[in-house]
Amino acid sequence: MLKNKILCWYGKDPFEAGQILMESSGIWENWSFSDHIGLKPNLVVSKKASSGATTHPEFCAGIITFLQKKGFHNISILEGSWVGDRTERAFKVCGYSDISKKYSVPLVDLQQDTSVLCEGSKGEYRICQSILELDRLINIPVLKGHCQTGMTCALKNLKGCIPDSEKKRYHREGLFQAIADLNEILQSDLILVDALEGDPDFEEGGNPFTLNLFMAALDPVLLDTYACSLLGLKTSDVPYIKKAVALGVGSSALSADTLHALNKGEGLDNLQQSSLAAAISGHINEKGACSACFSSLTQALKQMQEERLPLPETVCIGQGFKKKTLDGPGVGDCLSGCSSFVPGCPPEPYQIVNYLKNK
Numbered sequence: 001m002l003k004n005k006i007l008c009w010y011g012k013d014p015f016e017a018g019q020i021l022m023e024s025s026g027i028w029e030n031w032s033f034s035d036h037i038g039l040k041p042n043l044v045v046s047k048k049a050s051s052g053a054t055t056h057p058e059f060c061a062g063i064i065t066f067l068q069k070k071g072f073h074n075i076s077i078l079e080g081s082w083v084g085d086r087t088e089r090a091f092k093v094c095g096y097s098d099i100s101k102k103y104s105v106p107l108v109d110l111q112q113d114t115s116v117l118c119e120g121s122k123g124e125y126r127i128c129q130s131i132l133e134l135d136r137l138i139n140i141p142v143l144k145g146h147c148q149t150g151m152t153c154a155l156k157n158l159k160g161c162i163p164d165s166e167k168k169r170y171h172r173e174g175l176f177q178a179i180a181d182l183n184e185i186l187q188s189d190l191i192l193v194d195a196l197e198g199d200p201d202f203e204e205g206g207n208p209f210t211l212n213l214f215m216a217a218l219d220p221v222l223l224d225t226y227a228c229s230l231l232g233l234k235t236s237d238v239p240y241i242k243k244a245v246a247l248g249v250g251s252s253a254l255s256a257d258t259l260h261a262l263n264k265g266e267g268l269d270n271l272q273q274s275s276l277a278a279a280i281s282g283h284i285n286e287k288g289a290c291s292a293c294f295s296s297l298t299q300a301l302k303q304m305q306e307e308r309l310p311l312p313e314t315v316c317i318g319q320g321f322k323k324k325t326l327d328g329p330g331v332g333d334c335l336s337g338c339s340s341f342v343p344g345c346p347p348e349p350y351q352i353v354n355y356l357k358n359k
Ligand code: SF4
Pocket: 083, 168, 288, 289, 290, 292, 293, 317, 318, 319, 331, 332, 333, 334, 335, 344, 345, 346, 347
């Protein structure tokens, strides 16, 4: 039923959505009861799902309830938050510690995991060992915007499955190819998307937009292609999609038969991105910035814009500026060669605001 399809369920109840999408996918019918099943939500930061940043815990609870009723009991939840936050904290803040207790499902902090060097057709990448040891991987992203990659959904959510050192390397050497390569090596058995109220502009949330949509699919490229259209983006705005197609990860060919609605939509609307993210990006000169660092800077510039403070013409950020002598201003320890910079790895938004206000 799922091949070349995206199942859509419209509604406000993540728990119900998790159960219905699992049932409708039918994918579990070929799984063994002894399989170790891993759920990989998006807990990139320690913020509740209502912020638009993270996967609703009730969605995962619905998925777990369904699996346990069917007789699958070897289930874990695995995640590695971004560099700059701690997964352990995200598990607590986002409600996953409670789920772990209620359903007796262990939490695996991938920031503390060992990793294995894996070979893709374009290079070698380290992936967390616990992810590689799973028999089944259910990828559970949030549909939301992203300042550096345009959007984040199925393909990019797997970035939480690699060590922090590797996340930094991805940003340093080029995020787009690395995301495509990661998906060539690591495939999900099922993708269940939480598009209830993701933030259309920022990965770290703060500006949730209610879409009341949950989706299931096997093909991460197909899902991300549709996700682009929901965000008002072209696939060319998200370069890792084309790179993933080139590697044979999936297909970006949406057709009239792709979408299969399981119920009627409740006032479905498109999650159009605001012009805010684009306006802020125009003030940033970025070379290989880590997500958390870039996010701190965008949050700071957003705050300054809301307070009607003048924005600097350009702020430099990222690992590509390491050891470079610049006039500044710069953000993060990588910019220590600037005449003046905000220290931190990553710095906090308030530190950046204070610094820029006093420049
Ligand atoms: S200072 Fe450099 S290494 Fe540290 S978070 Fe920022 S970009 Fe990454």
